Amino acid sequence: MKNDQRRFYLKAITLVLAMIPILLSYWLVSAHQAHPTSGNPRAIAHNENQSPGFVYNGWTAPYTGYFSIYEQGGIAQIRLTVTLTRVGAGSGGGSYQAVWYPNVSSLNRFDTPIRINAGEIYNIRVYEQEIVSGHSGWYESEGWLPPRLINLAGSDIECGVGDHPFSSIMIAMGKSGRFLTKNVFGTYAATLSDMVAQNPAIQLNTAASFLIKPGSVAWGDHSLGIQCWGDNAQFDGDWVYNGIAYSDDIDFEDFTIIWAFNPTNVSVPSVQVQINSSNSDYAANEPASYVVSWSSSNVSACTGAGGLAGQTQRNGQITINSQPAGTYDYSMTCSNGVTSVSDTRWAVIYALPAIDVTVDNVDNPPAYSVPASYTVRWVASKGSISCSGADELSGRNSLSGSLPLSGIGAGTHTYSMTYDNGHGAVATDSVTVSVMDPPLVDLKVNNLDGPVTLSSPASFTLSWVSQAATSCAVTSAEGAWSGNKVLNGNQFLTGVSTGTHTYGLICSNSYGSASDAVTVLVIAPLTGTITQAFSSLLLFAPNLGLPAQSLSGIISGGSPPYSIQVWVRKPSGSLLSISRNGSNWTVSPASSGDLNFGTSEAGSWTAWADLQDSSGQTYRTTSVVWEVAWYPVHARP
């Protein structure tokens, strides 16, 4: 047992000793990869904000000249916005913005037309911007620091942060190494040489005085005339600690800017766009016509944009005719190969006010009758910004509205609305509604609207009532129905013959007229006949091969359709009823269902028919009689 225990403890100790170097190596690698030596995971702060950029307040110009900037480094384009605000009296200063396309392998000088007069004091503001891949517009995408060490005698102007584990950490993370420090003395020397070469008034020993810098230079001084620019991690995002991406980075190799000025005249490129010979933006109501012109100097090429797209002349003009509402930009960008300048004028064309006033959704409503009900609507469009109602819309001032009206009396009603676009253009619309009070008339026959069917000779009463009428007259004269009539009345007509008679009446006033008519259908009186086929028949004649009785009738007059009730009285006194219809009717043995019709009893048979037409008239025909007999044979004495 003791030997087993010893072997167990020996194995445990061996395992622990093997784990120690593994854990130690992991700790060493992770510590150097993730932790900056300062203990602060953030890189050293430097200016990476868009504002205020390069700031130098209270700079006194030592000489007279023009503001210039020197740059050297690997940047393809840069836009600088330079503003020198003069403090106190004087005439210098100004603002200038240009886009430059530097030569990435040599020193570049960016001249500006900003005048600097010796002794005048200026507050300097400069913003640097670039086009960054993946982002639209211009960004101040670089961070910058002044040199941390200047030893001109030792030909050393050190940009950057010096000794910092940042680069090694990034390399350990698999990223590219950083330029933590960079000697830009060469750029400094080249700047001075260029100033001497370009300006005879500048000597090499005085050239440094043309640099814009304070009397003392210190670490972190934003006013230093030399700035070392590098990546702004806002767009890198590769400095990660414990899984968190930080926005700081340190990489000062990009370019160097030296703020300076030039004592000689400069030939900076310029371009100016004008509308109607004015440097101000243009505003007018549609349809607008205007002239856009542009002129440039010290440029080699121009390219238009917006409304000047396609224009490449360095000077020119275009005429815009009948321009509709909208906002139009006219931009021209010109370049001398290094410096690109542009100018833009805006033309704001205001829409004319438009207003549509309708009544029941139509511009020309029909005439209404009292009491009228309709809805007035108005709606403004386009550039209308204010309105004023007039006539019967007086007091209304909304851009759109709906006004339901009812009980409107007779007359002419006008609804007007005036709109303006706030820029001198006015539009008015109005709708006129005629509300009329036409007369009404109601003509009846026997207090019915008809048509009425009567038997001839017919007698009936025409009666009429009118409203708001001033006169009434017969329109369909017939017989005694003619001429002018009183506004309300009645007339009795008698002896009207057979036919269709229409009686019309029209009543009028100043707004119009109304008419009514009734129709009277006068028909012949209902009458009819009944006829038997045989006046004498043999008892059960069909048994002898002889015919039984047949009845028929004809109806005239009245108003079809007709209904017929045929009555047959047998000799025994019993009654037989048969229904028929139509103006010609028959009752035969076959149709009656009795093959011995009219012969089944000896004696006198009687038949008649009751007739009725659709108007309710009734008529009973005369009776027909036939004898049914059997003729016996007897011996005579």
Place this chain on the structure above:
Amino acid sequence: MTNERKAQSAVWGLLSILVLVVMAGGLVDIYRLVAARNWAYSVAQEAALAGASRGRDWIAVLTTGLIQLDEAVASSSALAVVTSAMQARGIPTYVVSIQVLPDPFGGTRPGFPPQPVRLGESLGEWSSPEPAVGVYLEVPVEWTLLDMFGIDLKTVRVFASAGVAQ
């Protein structure tokens, strides 16, 4: 005397027998005459009824409302009855005369029947107030004994008529 008387009695007896025989034969012939007349009358009556019945003109009723007789049909129908009866009795010789009054209100047929047929009836003025058929029939009757006494052949004459009630 007695013999004479006996002879006279025999004669008288014989004569009485003869008289009785003649009387019996006369009675038989009279009976035959009466029977023949009755038979002939019944034949005439049947023929008249048949003619009136079958001769009714129904079409006339439909057209005029009055019954009348179709003269041809009525005559032929009556004649057919007579002929049939005569053939049944084996009477080859007989006289028949059929007249028809077809009009709705009958009429008069002068000279008909041609011979007196009944007591009290005048000769030949047959009339009827309605359509009628008249049948006159003469049938010969043979005697049983009377022909031995030289009495000629006896003939039975009968007349019957039938009408249609209007």
